[in-house]
Amino acid sequence: MKGEISLSCRNLERYLGEEEERVHALRGVSLDVEAGSLHAVVGPSGCGKSTLLYILGLLDKPDAGSVEIGATPISHLSDEELARRRNELIGFIFQFHFLMEDFTAQENVMIPMRRLGHMTEGDMRERAAALLEAVDLGDKLRRPSRHLSGGEQQRVAIARALANDPQLILADEPTGNLDTNNSQRAFDLLANIVRQREKALLLVTHNRFIADACDWIHEMKDGRVILSHPHGERISV
């Protein structure tokens, strides 16, 4: 790993559920994600990939272990401060894109910017239009998101994740709901943006081809990272 560390976690432990149904979802997971790199987390369903993603995305708190974003530990931060960091530093992309159905493509992209509150209405519209232009949706700015195809919706979600120019992009099976062509297109788009703009990308995927196209692959099983290796290599941890 050569670049500046964007995200790191050490010895993450997480239990889900109550009493008899309690599941040990994460068992001592450690990761480093540097700027300008693409990391894929792979593994069977239920191995803890999404749980890891939500903890790294500051949406959930670990039962043990630490998370640092840009060398800043975040475990002691308040709920409000975590929300602010999420808004400023992290962009999320979900499998089912999770757009606001009644909002237009442009309005969806403007949602994180509105919370940040650094731009005027005009500037926000302009930036949202530029981001949608970058994902080839410049002609569908004012179309309600429910009237867009699956591939287009996922591209709106990518544009939205980049709205506040975050350091880190977290994607939970971003191509899981798309056909092969749209999957490849969405991933290529994401990979280009991440590399060009020196972002860090951590994505959870079941798609082997997508994982192989990343710089690092982290294989998980039963709440543990059993293998972490760069593209083309297999290094055990």
Added chain:
Amino acid sequence: MTAPLYIALRFATHRKRALLLSLVGVVFGVGIFICTQAQTQGFMQFFIDSTIGSNGALVVRSRFQPRYQGMIVAAKSGTAASTRRNLFEGITNVSEIMRVSRQFSNVVACSPVLRGSISARAGFESTTAEVFGIDPASHLRTTDLGKEIVDGTFDDFRNNTSSLIVGYRLAQFLQAGVGDTIQLLSPGGEYWRFNVAAIARSGVGTIDSSRIYVHARVAQRLLKKPFEASMIIYKLRNRDRAPELATHFETLFQQIAESWQEREEGNLQIFATLRISAAITVSLIILLAGFGIFNVLTMSVLSKIREIAILRSMGYRRIDISAIFLWQGALIAMVGSVLGCALGALLTLGISKVPIHIRGLLYTNHFLVVWDWRHYFWATVLAVIAVFIASYVPAKRAAQLQPVDTLRGSSL
């Protein structure tokens, strides 16, 4: 525009029908509240204006004996004796009391009245009447008698000492009109004949059915009273301060002084009870609207769980999420109050035109209403409080939703 307000506006259009129903509840609640308050206060205001217009805002009556502190300490049980006062009917120093009274800034005018009960007869009808011996000039300045004349003229009364003004309902009972003769039976047993110069209608049933105005000097002879006035009535600039002035006058003149609030306490309590009762009844409509809003917003929260999770993942704080739903409530309250106030004004205007035949405590041919900004203010305050309470619980619930639970789905 803040982010929560923008999103609230967009969410508000999502459940249009339910939202519209909630809005209608608030609009009707506010509108009917205003209308009922305008009516109940309208009747009360009419009664107060009429009774003050005829009897004055303040009355100074019988003299009482000053209570001096004795040298001997009274027994502890003798409390009853200490509260009793010796009263002497009539006012002997009328000019002096009126001269001093006029020095008070709140006093606009005052007028002496010699009062007594007497038997009145016209044709074959006779009844007991209440004679008011008045000085026409000062009485006209102090009361609304001039405006209350519905037949004949006040000048005819002023220029003829053997004439009288009779109450509207009393004239009807005696079947006497302007120009007719009414005989009044003096305590000496002889009938005095008077011409009816005018008929007055105050609007208050008890006054209109018993009162007869005659000249003060004639009244003194007719009633055989040793004093020139049995009371002095006052017109005040600020009638709400009548009780304070009454207390002051009692101390100053050693005469019983009674404010209109004290005099009409019984009737005012009835009106106040009616107003409170109407306010409580109508508040229930607003409360029901509040329940409607609670349901709508709760359903809205349930249908927006996914959106709430998305917003949280994009950095929206819990306070932003609750603000979205509180804003929706605030929008309902604001729009509902504005439309409700407009509806209230229209209803009030409409109801004031409705014909009604009241000939009891009051005399009126149409609904009486009062246009008072406070009705609109309190209706709005009530609506805002009800909507805030109704919005608070769903908003808090929305803020407490864990985004991970929604986003996680079935995967671990």
